Amino acid sequence: MGLFEGKTALIFGVANDRSIAWGIAQALHREGCELAFSYGAPPLEKRVRPLAESVGAKLVEECDVGDDAAIERLFKKVQETYGTIDVLVHSIAFADRRDLQGRFVDTSRDGFKMALDISAFSLVALTRAAEPLMTNGGSILTLTYYGSVKVAPQYNVMGVAKAALESCVRYLASDLGSKGIRVNAISAGPIKTLAAAGVAGFKKILTYSEQASPLRTLVTIEDVGNTALWLLSDWSRGVTGEIVYVDAGWNIMGLTVPLEHLDEMK
Numbered sequence: 001m002g003l004f005e006g007k008t009a010l011i012f013g014v015a016n017d018r019s020i021a022w023g024i025a026q027a028l029h030r031e032g033c034e035l036a037f038s039y040g041a042p043p044l045e046k047r048v049r050p051l052a053e054s055v056g057a058k059l060v061e062e063c064d065v066g067d068d069a070a071i072e073r074l075f076k077k078v079q080e081t082y083g084t085i086d087v088l089v090h091s092i093a094f095a096d097r098r099d100l101q102g103r104f105v106d107t108s109r110d111g112f113k114m115a116l117d118i119s120a121f122s123l124v125a126l127t128r129a130a131e132p133l134m135t136n137g138g139s140i141l142t143l144t145y146y147g148s149v150k151v152a153p154q155y156n157v158m159g160v161a162k163a164a165l166e167s168c169v170r171y172l173a174s175d176l177g178s179k180g181i182r183v184n185a186i187s188a189g190p191i192k193t194l195a196a197a198g199v200a201g202f203k204k205i206l207t208y209s210e211q212a213s214p215l216r217t218l219v220t221i222e223d224v225g226n227t228a229l230w231l232l233s234d235w236s237r238g239v240t241g242e243i244v245y246v247d248a249g250w251n252i253m254g255l256t257v258p259l260e261h262l263d264e265m266k
C-alpha cells in the first residue's frame, strides 16, 4: 500500500513537465495520493491538463494567486469535489524579468510589491484557504532558494521574496501546529525550469553549482519530489517550520572558489 493511499493533495505550480511541482506530483502519485491541480494562467491549461489527467486528477482549475476572489472560487470547488485535503504544495514564484538582472538597488516599488505578493504572500493566502479543509491535520510545502540567506548574483528581489517566504513558513507553522498542520519548505538547488530561465546568467549558475557542490551534481525534480514525500508524509511528523536543503550540499560550502581555480587547489 502506498504511503499516501486515501490522501488528497492540492498542487499549485505545475507549468509543464519540467516544473518542480510536477516532480512532487509524480512522487505523490507513485505513493497512491489523489491529486488536484491548479495552474496560474489560461495559456498553461493545454500543458497542465494532459499531465494532470495522466495521474488521474479529477480537478484541474486555473487560479491566479494574486487574486483573492480566484482563490476563494478555487477552494470552494476543491471542497465540493473532495471535502477535505491532506496536502498543499505551493510551488509558485514570479518577478518582473527586469528585476532579475542588474543591480538589486534599482528594483522598482511595483516590482518589489509584485514579487513579494506572488512569491511570498500567496503562501499565506493559500494556507488560510486550506486550513478549514485540513480537518484531519495536514502538511504544507513550499519551494525556496538559497538566495534568501546569501546574495546570489541576479537573483535580487527574488532573494528578498524568498527570505519573506521562509519567514512566513515559520509563522504559519507556529499558528497551525496546534491543529496538526505542518508547514515546511524545500530549498532546492538550481534546476532548469521556466521560472529559472528568467534569472539572468542562469546557465552559469547551473555549471558552477554542478562543479562546486559537494556531490558534484545538479539536483533533479525527482530528487526534490522524493524529499517532498518525506516532508508531506507522517515520516516527518515531528518536523515543522523547517527549511530543508535539497541542493547537493551547496549551502554547506563557506568558500566559493572560481571554477578555473578549483582543480589547482587540490
Ligand SMILES: NC(=O)c1ccc[n+]([C@@H]2O[C@H](COP(=O)([O-])OP(=O)(O)OC[C@H]3O[C@@H](n4cnc5c(N)ncnc54)[C@H](O)[C@@H]3O)[C@@H](O)[C@H]2O)c1
Binding pocket: 012, 013, 014, 015, 016, 018, 019, 020, 021, 039, 040, 041, 044, 063, 064, 065, 066, 090, 091, 092, 093, 094, 118, 143, 144, 145, 187, 188, 189, 190, 191, 192, 193, 194, 195, 196
Ligand atoms: N528552478 C530552480 O532552480 C528553483 C530552485 C529553488 C526554488 N525554486 C522555486 O520552485 C518553485 C517552482 O518553480 P519552478 O522552477 O518549478 O518553475 P516553473 O516555472 O515550472 O513554476 C513556477 C510556477 O509559478 C506559477 N505562477 C507564477 N505566477 C503565478 C500566479 N500569479 N498565480 C499562480 N501561479 C503562478 C507558474 O504558472 C508556474 O507554474 C518556485 O517557487 C521557484 O522559485 C526553483
